[in-house]
Amino acid sequence: MSYLKSIQNKVDEILPSSAEITKVELEGPEIAIYTKNPAAFQENERLIGNLVSQLKKRVKVRADSSLLIPEAQAEKIIRKLIPEEAIITDIKFVPAFNQVLIEAIKIGLVIGKGGSTLKQIIIETGWTPEPVRAPVKESEVLKGIRYYLAKHAADRKKVLKNTAEKIYHDQEKKNNWLKLTCLGAGREVGRSCFLLESANSKVLLDCGLNFAASHPAELYPRFDLLNLPLSEIDAIVITHAHLDHSGFLPYLYTMGCKAPIYCTEPTRDLMILLQMDYIGVTGKEGKGTLYTEKDIMETLKYVIPIKYEDVTDITPDLRLTLYNAGHMLGSATVHIHEGDGEFNLIYTGDIKYGFTRLFNPAQNNFPRCEAIVIESTYGGPRSIQEPRRESEERLLQIINSTVQRGGNVLIPVFAVGRAQEVMLAIEQFYREGRLDPNANVYVDGMARQASAIHTAYPDYLKQNLQKRALRDDSPFVSEVFKPIESERVELAKGKGNVILAPSGMLQGGPAVEYLKHMADNPDNALIFVGYQAEGTLGRRIQGGAKEIPTTDPKTGKIKSLKINMFIDSISAFSGHSDRRELIGYLNRIKPRLKRVIVNHGDEKNAVSLAGYCRNSFKIESYSTRVMDSLLLYGSV
Ligand SMILES: [Zn+2]
Numbered sequence: 136m137s138y139l140k141s142i143q144n145k146v147d148e149i150l151p152s153s154a155e156i157t158k159v160e161l162e163g164p165e166i167a168i169y170t171k172n173p174a175a176f177q178e179n180e181r182l183i184g185n186l187v188s189q190l191k192k193r194v195k196v197r198a199d200s201s202l203l204i205p206e207a208q209a210e211k212i213i214r215k216l217i218p219e220e221a222i223i224t225d226i227k228f229v230p231a232f233n234q235v236l237i238e239a240i241k242i243g244l245v246i247g248k249g250g251s252t253l254k255q256i257i258i259e260t261g262w263t264p265e266p267v268r269a270p271v272k273e274s275e276v277l278k279g280i281r282y283y284l285a286k287h288a289a290d291r292k293k294v295l296k297n298t299a300e301k302i303y304h305d306q307e308k309k310n311n312w313l314k315l316t317c318l319g320a321g322r323e324v325g326r327s328c329f330l331l332e333s334a335n336s337k338v339l340l341d342c343g344l345n346f347a348a349s350h351p352a353e354l355y356p357r358f359d360l361l362n363l364p365l366s367e368i369d370a371i372v373i374t375h376a377h378l379d380h381s382g383f384l385p386y387l388y389t390m391g392c393k394a395p396i397y398c399t400e401p402t403r404d405l406m407i408l409l410q411m412d413y414i415g416v417t418g419k420e421g422k423g424t425l426y427t428e429k430d431i432m433e434t435l436k437y438v439i440p441i442k443y444e445d446v447t448d449i450t451p452d453l454r455l456t457l458y459n460a461g462h463m464l465g466s467a468t469v470h471i472h473e474g475d476g477e478f479n480l481i482y483t484g485d486i487k488y489g490f491t492r493l494f495n496p497a498q499n500n501f502p503r504c505e506a507i508v509i510e511s512t513y514g515g516p517r518s519i520q521e522p523r524r525e526s527e528e529r530l531l532q533i534i535n536s537t538v539q540r541g542g543n544v545l546i547p548v549f550a551v552g553r554a555q556e557v558m559l560a561i562e563q564f565y566r567e568g569r570l571d572p573n574a575n576v577y578v579d580g581m582a583r584q585a586s587a588i589h590t591a592y593p594d595y596l597k598q599n600l601q602k603r604a605l606r607d608d609s610p611f612v613s614e615v616f617k618p619i620e621s622e623r624v625e626l627a628k629g630k631g632n633v634i635l636a637p638s639g640m641l642q643g644g645p646a647v648e649y650l651k652h653m654a655d656n657p658d659n660a661l662i663f664v665g666y667q668a669e670g671t672l673g674r675r676i677q678g679g680a681k682e683i684p685t686t687d688p689k690t691g692k693i694k695s696l697k698i699n700m701f702i703d704s705i706s707a708f709s710g711h712s713d714r715r716e717l718i719g720y721l722n723r724i725k726p727r728l729k730r731v732i733v734n735h736g737d738e739k740n741a742v743s744l745a746g747y748c749r750n751s752f753k754i755e756s757y758s759t760r761v762m763d764s765l766l767l768y769g770s771v
């Protein structure tokens with residue numbers, strides 16, 4: 136009997152005939168049931184609870200297609216049922232799922248007390264309402280993503296159906312081994328990518344790019360050396376949106392990959408934003424682009440968003456759970472559970488196991504864990520970050536003293552992560568009246584849109600920030616951040632301007648434009664707040680370079696840029712754990728680990744952290760190189 140048939144039989148068994156079920160469908164890891172009597176489910180909430188607990192799957196209940204009323208009529212009813220104060224920003228009908236997406240600023244008012252408004256909508260219109268939070272400030276990218284998802288819902292449904300067929304396919308072989316191959320970010324930072332294989336599954340963990348690559352072969356994960364047909368990949372898991380984890384993804388789909396992509400909703404949106412920014416920057420620099428805007432949007436059809444701590448079958452023998460990684464909006468640590476629980480692997484992605492203004496520290500409690508792959512960006516013995524409070528005071532002091540002497544401050548930031556962390560600190564200085572009143576703070580480039588996306592997903596933020604976002608007091612839209620109305624060169628040559636701009640390592644982006652006009656003035660200041668990878672312009676300036684050769688975009692001539700501005704680095708804003716935090720995290724993981732695999736760090740940092748684990752924890756520890764394969768368990 137097919138899996139779908141067995142589920143249909145179980146649904147018939149569990150639900151009373153009054154539920155009037157007309158159709159049961161598999162949608163990737165979830166089950167959708169259609170009913171002619173949605174009221175039966177509204178009156179008796181235990182019906183769904185019973186289904187979920189007996190099927191051990193997430194279940195969605197939708198009204199049968201015969202109950203759908205015309206869209207225009209339904210929209211009128213919906214607008215009448217929802218109070219005006221909810222501020223509806225969009226209503227989209229998605230016939231492929233019998234769904235209506237209601238985007239509003241205050242989704243609590245769309246839902247109603249105990250879900251009463253939602254219940255009313257499905258009963259009066261037949262359309263299943265899905266409340267979606269609108270960002271406080273409009274974001275073009277987010278709007279585009281939501282439009283695309285609705286427009287291509289039928290294609291997404293097909294992907295979900297094909298995925299379910301693969302997941303619930305009978306296992307062909309007895310699974311008795313698990314192998315991990317490093318395709319990138321082995322003893323380096325950038326192009327994170329692992330291939331996890333069992334007898335029945337091939338899963339990719341991350342798929343990034345390495346911007347600091349000095350040779351084209353070092354830019355991408357080494358798929359070329361694997362001879363792996365992309366059609367054989369069963370699933371891809373993306374930990375977070377930073378391009379060193381997601382930047383190569385669209386390219387795989389231009390080459391025939393059809394695997395579902397698992398990540399959180401904010402990761403889905405932010406990776407589209409960062410990929411768009413990436414092709415925009417490389418396109419402008421005439422470097423040619425790996426993929427087009429259309430290719431980026433195409434990947435959206437394959438994304439299956441999942442929430443933290445929801446357990447999801449992704450192949451016949453592997454089960455995935457994502458946990459908060461504390462690193463950026465939507466960032467996740469991956470937990471993979473094999474077969475009958477024989478083996479459990481954790482892949483941290485990038486983690487912050489310490490204080491940040493935006494997120495709770497990374498989760499370190501897992502149901503089971505035999506081996507861990509851990510990042511080591513700050514894994515070296517001297518990689519200790521300064522205390523946060525003193526660092527923030529130093530940031531304030533540099534900003535104020537620079538503004539007072541008539542200079543400008545440039546803070547290169549990753550568009551997502553450091554930008555928002557620094558924005559929150561500056562917003563607090565402003566609220567407390569400690570920021571020099573002559574300081575004009577600007578947030579340039581994608582960092583602005585990224586901040587807007589933060590306001591659409593308050594659930595992923597720390598509780599006090601959630602509260603502020605829900606009280607219409609979002610720090611990201613504070614008046615301290617002024618809109619940019621003049622040319623970059625004017626801001627760079629003005630007085631008292633504090634500019635946050637990507638890219639964080641001065642590898643292109645608006646930060647470099649500002650730098651060119653600011654570098655030679657000793658009254659100006661440049662403050663690094665994030666990690667500067669080897670080989671980047673940021674690392675060279677941080678290392679004390681006083682002259683940088685640059686190319687004049689108009690004449691193509693090489694000029695020398697003199698660095699006379701004040702330079703400082705503040706490591707405490709990092710979204711990465713420092714050495715102490717990484718060791719603290721490993722120490723506190725329950726249950727005790729049996730093996731540590733170190734990645735995502737310069738060679739000396741990765742080797743050093745692995746050495747520490749070997750000596751202190753007395754367990755097997757490696758710092759993996761690109762193309763290393765490890766048998767995680769089993770015998771072959
Ligand atoms: Zn990252």
Ligand SMILES: [Zn+2]
Nearest residue numbers: 377379380485
């Ligand atoms: Zn990273």
